[in-house]
Amino acid sequence: MGRAVTRPVIAALDAAWESELVAAVEATAGYTVTRRCADLADLLAAAAAGHGQIALVSADLRALDRPALHELASHGVEAAGVVGPDDEPGERRLRQLGVEVVLRADLASHEIDDALDALASRTRPHGGRGEAAPDGDPAGSKTAEGPQPATVIAVWGPTGAPGRTTVALNLAAELALRAPTLLVDLDTYGASVAQLLGLLDEAPGVAAAARAADQGGLDLAALARVAPEVTPGMRVLTGLPRAQRWTELRAPSVAHVLATARHLARFVVVDCGFAIEDDEELSYDTLAPRRNAATLTALAVADELVVVGTADPVGLQRLVRAVQDLTDLADLADLPDLADLPDLPGLPARSGRPPRVVVNRVRPGAVGPRPEQRITEALGRFAGLGDLDFLPDDRATLDAAVFAGTTLAEVAPQSALRRAIAALADAYAAPLPERRRRHRSRRGVVRS
Ligand SMILES: Nc1ncnc2c1ncn2[C@@H]1O[C@H](COP(=O)(O)OP(=O)(O)OP(=O)(O)O)[C@@H](O)[C@H]1O
Ligand SMILES: [Mg+2]
Structure with a gap:
C-alpha cells in the first residue's frame, strides 16, 4: 500500500x-x-x-x-x-x-x-481575529482599551503642504482632551511633528517601533516607551529623522505598529505623507520595500480618513484629484502585502466610508468674497463633494503655536482655527462643553 x-x-x-x-x-x-x-x-x-x-x-x-x-x-x-x-x-x-x-x-x-x-x-487570519490581544501580551492582560475599540484616523492630503500635519497634530490634541490619544508621524518625506512639538531629534519614535515590530519585541509596554506622553493624554510617535530612512517603514511593520497602537490609545491619529502611488504595483512578488508603504498601510487600516486641501485654486483642484485618487485606492485591503499578513488584526473597518474633506486656509483673498459658499458651490458642482469642513487661514495664530512648540488648544484656545479643529474632533468623540466653558470664563467674560 x-x-x-x-x-x-x-x-x-x-x-x-x-x-x-x-x-x-x-x-x-x-x-x-x-x-x-x-x-x-x-x-x-x-x-x-x-x-x-x-x-x-x-x-x-x-x-x-x-x-x-x-x-x-x-x-x-x-x-x-x-x-x-x-x-x-x-x-x-x-x-x-x-x-x-x-x-x-x-x-x-x-x-x-x-x-x-x-x-x-488554522483559518486564514483576517476575519474573526479582530479582538486579538496585542503581541507580547500573552496573558491578554489589561490594556488602555475601554469598552470602545480604538479609532484610527489617517490624515492625508495632496502635495503642496495643505496642512496635513497642522490638522493631524491639533486634531490629536483635541481628541486627547477627551480620551487617550496617540499621534503617529508616518510622513516618510518630511516628518515634522517632533519639531513642531519641540521634541528632541533623537526621540526613538516610529523607526524604533517598526524595528521592534520587525524583531518581535513590540508589545504594549515597548510601544508606550517609544511614544511618550507629550501633553496630558497625548502620546506621540515621532517620525523618521531623515527621509532616506523610508525603507525602515515597511507595510507589515507599520501595520503591526498601528495594530498595537489600537490598544494603547482610544484614538490614533496618523500624519501621512502626500504620495500614494504604489511603486510595486507591477512587481508584487519582489517584496521590495515600497516607497509609500507607510502611508498606504495607514490608509488601508484606518477606520476614518481625513483629506486636507487648501482653499486656493491650485489647492482645490489638487484636493478634488486627491479624493478621486483615494477612491481609486478603494481596494486597499487587497494590497498583497496586507492581505498576506499573518497577524493583522482586523482589516479596514472603514468599509468604504467616504473621507472627511477638510478645506484649510480659507480666506477671501484666494477665491473671492464669501469663500466658504464659493468653495461649497464649486466643489459640489464640479466634483460632487459635499459635507466640507472649513478651517480659516490664520498665520499669526499658527506661528504662535509653532513658536511655542505646542498646540492651538494650549496657545490660542479661543481662536477660530482652534475651534474649527475642535469641532472636527467632535465628529469622532463627544464634545467637551465643560472645558470650553472653563476657557471662556478664564478669559474673564463672566467673572468680573
Ligand atoms: N489654517 C492655516 N492658516 C495659516 N497657515 C497654515 C494653516 N494651516 C497650515 N498652515 C501653514 O502651512 C504650512 C504647511 O502646513 P503643514 O506643515 O501642516 O502642512 P503639510 O501638509 O503637513 O505639509 P508637508 O508637505 O510639509 O508635510 C505651515 O507653515 C503651517 O503653519
Ligand atoms: Mg506635514
Whole structure:
C-alpha cells in the first residue's frame, strides 16, 4: 500500500537537535522534509522555489523577523516555530513575531503530526481575529482599551503642504482632551511633528517601533516607551529623522505598529505623507520595500480618513484629484502585502466610508468674497463633494503655536482655527462643553 500524500516541509533548525527533529518529522504520517536549510536566506530561497508548504524555524534563527515571516507567507509557506525543551524566551519571541504554532524540539512524531495539522487547518487570519490581544501580551492582560475599540484616523492630503500635519497634530490634541490619544508621524518625506512639538531629534519614535515590530519585541509596554506622553493624554510617535530612512517603514511593520497602537490609545491619529502611488504595483512578488508603504498601510487600516486641501485654486483642484485618487485606492485591503499578513488584526473597518474633506486656509483673498459658499458651490458642482469642513487661514495664530512648540488648544484656545479643529474632533468623540466653558470664563467674560 502506497504512503498517503505528504506535505513538504522546509526547515532551518538549530544544529543541536536538527537531525533528531528531521528524523521525527520524516516518521510522521503527514509530513516530509524536502529541504534542510543552513540559514534564513537559504530558507527563503527554498520557499520562493516552492519546495515547501510549511517552514520549521528555530527561535534563534539569525535575522528571523516579521518581514521574513511575511515573505514566507507570501510564498504560501506557513511557519511553525521550534524551541529547545526549556526555551521559554525563545517561544515568547516566536509568538511575538506572530508565529502561532510552536513545537518543542523533542516532540514525538505523532505529536508533530497533530501540531502541524493544527497549523494546516488554522483559518486564514483576517476575519474573526479582530479582538486579538496585542503581541507580547500573552496573558491578554489589561490594556488602555475601554469598552470602545480604538479609532484610527489617517490624515492625508495632496502635495503642496495643505496642512496635513497642522490638522493631524491639533486634531490629536483635541481628541486627547477627551480620551487617550496617540499621534503617529508616518510622513516618510518630511516628518515634522517632533519639531513642531519641540521634541528632541533623537526621540526613538516610529523607526524604533517598526524595528521592534520587525524583531518581535513590540508589545504594549515597548510601544508606550517609544511614544511618550507629550501633553496630558497625548502620546506621540515621532517620525523618521531623515527621509532616506523610508525603507525602515515597511507595510507589515507599520501595520503591526498601528495594530498595537489600537490598544494603547482610544484614538490614533496618523500624519501621512502626500504620495500614494504604489511603486510595486507591477512587481508584487519582489517584496521590495515600497516607497509609500507607510502611508498606504495607514490608509488601508484606518477606520476614518481625513483629506486636507487648501482653499486656493491650485489647492482645490489638487484636493478634488486627491479624493478621486483615494477612491481609486478603494481596494486597499487587497494590497498583497496586507492581505498576506499573518497577524493583522482586523482589516479596514472603514468599509468604504467616504473621507472627511477638510478645506484649510480659507480666506477671501484666494477665491473671492464669501469663500466658504464659493468653495461649497464649486466643489459640489464640479466634483460632487459635499459635507466640507472649513478651517480659516490664520498665520499669526499658527506661528504662535509653532513658536511655542505646542498646540492651538494650549496657545490660542479661543481662536477660530482652534475651534474649527475642535469641532472636527467632535465628529469622532463627544464634545467637551465643560472645558470650553472653563476657557471662556478664564478669559474673564463672566467673572468680573
Ligand atoms: N489654517 C492655516 N492658516 C495659516 N497657515 C497654515 C494653516 N494651516 C497650515 N498652515 C501653514 O502651512 C504650512 C504647511 O502646513 P503643514 O506643515 O501642516 O502642512 P503639510 O501638509 O503637513 O505639509 P508637508 O508637505 O510639509 O508635510 C505651515 O507653515 C503651517 O503653519
Ligand atoms: Mg506635514
